[in-house]
Every structure is written in C-alpha cells, then in structure tokens.
Amino acid sequence: MSSHDINNLQHSFRRAVNLSGSPGAVSTSPTQSFMDTLPRRMSASNKAKALKPFSTGDMKILLLENVNATAVDIFREQGYQVEFLKSSLPEEELIEKIKDVHAVGIRSKTRLTANILKHAKNLVCIGCFCIGTNQVDLTYATNAGIAVFNSPFSNSRSVAELIIGEIITLARQVGDRSIELHTGTWNKVSNKCWEVRGKTLGIIGYGHIGSQLSVLAEAMGLHVLYYDTVTIMGLGTARQVPTLDELLNNSDFITCHVPATPETKNMLSAPQFAAMKEGAYVLNASRGTVVDIPALIQAFKAGKIAGAALDVYPSEPGKNGAGVFNNDLNPWASELTSLPNIILTPHIGGSTEEAQSAIGVEVATSLTKYINEGTSVGSVNFPEVSLRSLDYDEENTVRVLYIHHNVPGVLKTVNNVLSNHNIEKQFSDSKDGVAYLMADICDVNQSDIKDVYDQLNQTDAKISIRLLY
Numbered sequence: 037m038s039s040h041d042i043n044n045l046q047h048s049f050r051r052a053v054n055l056s057g058s059p060g061a062v063s064t065s066p067t068q069s070f071m072d073t074l075p076r077r078m079s080a081s082n083k084a085k086a087l088k089p090f091s092t093g094d095m096k097i098l099l100l101e102n103v104n105a106t107a108v109d110i111f112r113e114q115g116y117q118v119e120f121l122k123s124s125l126p127e128e129e130l131i132e133k134i135k136d137v138h139a140v141g142i143r144s145k146t147r148l149t150a151n152i153l154k155h156a157k158n159l160v161c162i163g164c165f166c167i168g169t170n171q172v173d174l175t176y177a178t179n180a181g182i183a184v185f186n187s188p189f190s191n192s193r194s195v196a197e198l199i200i201g202e203i204i205t206l207a208r209q210v211g212d213r214s215i216e217l218h219t220g221t222w223n224k225v226s227n228k229c230w231e232v233r234g235k236t237l238g239i240i241g242y243g244h245i246g247s248q249l250s251v252l253a254e255a256m257g258l259h260v261l262y263y264d265t266v267t268i269m270g271l272g273t274a275r276q277v278p279t280l281d282e283l284l285n286n287s288d289f290i291t292c293h294v295p296a297t298p299e300t301k302n303m304l305s306a307p308q309f310a311a312m313k314e315g316a317y318v319l320n321a322s323r324g325t326v327v328d329i330p331a332l333i334q335a336f337k338a339g340k341i342a343g344a345a346l347d348v349y350p351s352e353p354g355k356n357g358a359g360v361f362n363n364d365l366n367p368w369a370s371e372l373t374s375l376p377n378i379i380l381t382p383h384i385g386g387s388t389e390e391a392q393s394a395i396g397v398e399v400a401t402s403l404t405k406y407i408n409e410g411t412s413v414g415s416v417n418f419p420e421v422s423l424r425s426l427d428y429d430e431e432n433t434v435r436v437l438y439i440h441h442n443v444p445g446v447l448k449t450v451n452n453v454l455s456n457h458n459i460e461k462q463f464s465d466s467k468d469g470v471a472y473l474m475a476d477i478c479d480v481n482q483s484d485i486k487d488v489y490d491q492l493n494q495t496d497a498k499i500s501i502r503l504l505y
C-alpha cells in the first residue's frame with residue numbers, strides 16, 4: 037500500500053468516525069491516534085493480532101505506591117504512557133490525576149472512593165497490586181463499568197513466613213531483647229519465654245495465607261486449629277473448629293487472615309480477648325479494622341495477653357517517613373508503642389522482592405489483556421469473559437465490548453445492532469447486576485464502526501462500550 041493510499045484511508049476513516057478524542061464517557065476507542073497505527077496494521081498480515089483500539093501511546097497509566105518495576109516494564113513495552121509515583125496521593129491530587137487516565141495501579145493505601153472515581157471519566161480498569169481490594173469502592177466501580185483486578189496469592193507465602201517469624205519472636209521476647217541490647221542493656225532472661233513446639237496456633241481465616249501458614253506451623257511442631265465461615269479441608273492434621281470462641285479458648289497463638297468486611301470489623305474486641313487463654317499471643321497481618329486495638333491494649337495491660345504482632349492499622353501513613361505513626365493518625369499510637377513485647381511492622385507482610393515482582397507481572401498482565409483484548413478473566417468485580425484472540429488475517433473484524441445492566445432483553449437489542457454483520461463469536465456473562473458481552477463481528481467496513489458504536493451507545497442498558505479492531 038502506497039503512502040497516498042494510506043493517507044486516503046486515514047482521511048476517510050477519520051471522517052467516518054468523526055474522531056475527536058474518546059467518543060463516550062468511558063470509551064477509549066477509537067481515538068485520534070488510532071489513525072497512525074493503520075499502516076502498521078495493514079502491513080502486518082499473518083501475524084497474531086494484539087487487539088488494540090488505538091495507538092497504545094494514547095493509553096495513560098497512573099501507578100501509585102511504588103508498584104514493582106516489572107509492571108512498569110510491561111506497560112512501557114506496550115507503548116502506554118506511564119506515570120509512576122512512589123507514594124499514594126492526597127484526595128484532591130488524586131482527583132486531578134485520575135480525570136485523565138485509562139488505568140490506575142495502587143497497593144493497599146490508596147482509597148479509590150466513589151467521590152474519587154466519579155471524576156475518572158476515562159478509567160477502564162483498576163489494578164490492585166496486592167491481595168486486598170477493600171480500598172476500592174467496588175460497587176461504584178462495577179456500576180461505572182470499571183474492571184478491578186488484583187493478585188490473589190502472589191504474596192501469600194511472604195505473609196505466612198512473616199507470621200512464623202513473629203510467633204517465635206513473640207514467644208522468646210526477641211523484639212524486646214534486641215531493643216534493649218541496641219541501647220547497651222544486657223538482659224539474659226528465660227522467664228515467660230517459650231518453645232513453640234507443642235503449642236496451639238489458632239488461625240482465623242483459612243484461605244490462601246491461613247492454609248499456607250498451617251503447613252509451616254505444623255512443620256515446627258505446632259498444633260493447628262482454624263476457624264472459617266466456609267467449611268474447608270484442613271491440611272495435615274489441622275482441625276477446623278465450629279466457633280470463634282472454641283478457637284480463642286484453646287489457642288496459645290491467635291492469628292487473623294480474613295478480609296476487611298463488615299463482619300470482620302473488630303472481630304477481636306474485648307469479649308474475644310476475654311475468651312482467650314491467659315498469656316495468649318495475638319497476631320494481625322490482615323487488615324487494621326479486624327482487631328480493636330484499644331481493647332488489645334487493655335487486654336495486654338491486664339495481663340490477659342502476653343504479646344502481639346501487628347502489621348496493619350485502622351489508619352496507615354500514605355508514605356514512609358519518620359514520625360508519621362503518631363497519635364494524630366491513631367489516637368492510641370503512643371500508648372501502643374510504649375508497651376513491651378508488641379511487634380509493630382509497617383504493613384510489610386507482602387513486601388518481599390519475590391512477592392512484589394510476581395505481583396507486578398500478574399496484575400500488569402491482567403490489565404494489559406483487559407485493555408488490549410477485553411479479557412476480564414481474574415477480575416474481582418466483573419463477570420469473567422474471554423474470547424480467543426484474532427489474528428491479522430481477520431482484518432475487518434471488530435471486537436465489541438459491551439458492559440451493561442443485567443436486565444431482560446439486552447442481548448436481543450444488541451444482537452439486532454450487530455446483526456448486519458456476521459457475529460463470528462460471542463460470549464456474555466453476568467455478576468451482581470452487571471453483565472459483560474464480548475462479540476467479534478466480521479465484515480465491518482471502517483465506516484460502519486461509528487454506526488455500531490452510536491447504536492450501542494443509545495441502548496438503555498449500556499454502562500460502557502469499547503470497540504477494538
């Protein structure tokens with residue numbers, strides 16, 4: 037194809053689609069610079085086709101909280117524009133930045149509330165580069181057609197290993213001995229220092245982390261009890277107990293590995309501390325809402341518990357720095373930090389090189405596949421929809437991504453719009469009132485694309501539309 041032909045093609049396509057940036061609130065396709073990709077596409081026959089709705093250079097990705105370099109590399113390889121920040125952002129600054137971007141990557145600190153997300157007019161997807169997704173208003177995101185992805189188990193082992201280390205550290209008061217010796221004090225004691233062999237570990241939440249921990253703990257000679265709302269097969273000789281109280285009454289070490297939900301808020305509070313054995317140890321590396329810390333302080337002062345290891349807090353600083361963990365952040369901070377045999381770590385359960393690198397690859401790959409191909413497999417809030425990818429032989433094939441309210445009659449309406457073309461393949465699924473339809477339609481002239489888009493855009497059930505080609 038000569039450059040003259042290409043110019044003509046671009047010109048007629050531009051007219052047909054009437055490009056002026058993104059045509060819809062949450063659509064990113066087609067955009068102006070898609071035109072620039074036409075020559076490459078036209079000459080790239082017989083190659084696997086990575087579906088992209090536009091020149092990927094249009095794609096803006098905002099990465100907060102120092103997500104791993106593996107993710108940055110994956111996005112840059114795609115040609116996306118990447119803005120990388122080491123910390124989270126205050127709400128006002130985040131609102132300004134999120135207005136413009138197509139994808140945002142966060143870890144556990146950035147709160148993506150409805151108030152912030154309502155400004156994110158171009159946002160297609162969110163990547164939580166961690167396990168927890170409680171920091172995102174998932175209901176709002178779903179209803180706005182924003183897919184949310186996470187990494188469900190890449191840091192589980194790191195958390196489990198930290199807990200194992202802390203169990204021994206608590207039992208031997210290693211934290212205190214270390215602090216003392218750092219200031220020159222030699223304090224060789226065995227009083228209330230224990231082996232862990234033969235003691236009982238109570239695990240609250242026997243999911244990815246809890247079950248991994250169970251295996252490690254048994255290898256060290258601990259007996260394992262666990263409590264979970266779901267009936268789960270115990271690994272090794274671990275035994276599920278029917279009530280939280282039974283676990284609390286019988287465990288020497290109690291560790292929490294549940295998600296932040298209304299049901300798990302203050303799951304360990306004054307009545308639960310009262311139900312524990314005298315001298316029990318409490319560990320929490322799940323979420324700061326799960327343990328009532330003022331109640332923990334009281335239980336420690338009353339001699340009910342002999343120590344605790346906390347990795348997570350109701351309020352956590354947005355960035356690293358001296359003096360940021362203080363009473364302004366959490367009113368009990370100075371009281372807590374003054375107590376002995378209380379290990380406090382700055383939410384580092386998943387912070388290992390191995391975990392962060394694996395999470396970077398996993399979440400960046402999910403986001404890229406969603407952006408480029410529409411594949412929602414692995415999304416926490418969307419129905420999982422995927423179609424096999426197209427190749428460059430299928431030049432006039434368009435992939436329609438239609439996110440809609442799950443109400444009767446939508447498929448009929450949509451297929452009516454698509455029916456002038458051959459629907460080569462189609463898949464649709466729904467979840468929590470939102471449905472996602474993916475269809476590959478062939479024999480689509482470029483001038484048809486805007487027509488298809490406009491017709492779908494007028495459908496009542498529409499949440500968002502993207503067309504990939």
Ligand SMILES: NC(=O)C1=CN([C@@H]2O[C@H](COP(=O)(O)OP(=O)(O)OC[C@H]3O[C@@H](n4cnc5c(N)ncnc54)[C@H](O)[C@@H]3O)[C@@H](O)[C@H]2O)C=CC1
Nearest residue numbers: 167168241242243244245264265293294295321322385386
């Ligand atoms: N400190 C850190 O850096 C990290 C913290 N986390 C936190 O740990 C949590 C757990 O992680 P995973 O084990 O991967 O999650 P998971 O989803 O695999 O397991 C959670 C388990 O808790 C159970 N559960 C839920 N509600 C419950 C309730 N009310 N009572 C008893 N059991 C309940 C579930 O049935 C499930 O078996 C995450 O949600 C996240 O908040 C995860 C990774 C790193």
Ligand SMILES: O=C(O)CCC(=O)C(=O)O
Nearest residue numbers: 143144166167168386387
């Ligand atoms: O490493 C992080 O930023 C968060 C880890 C975490 O809490 C999670 O994966 O849920």
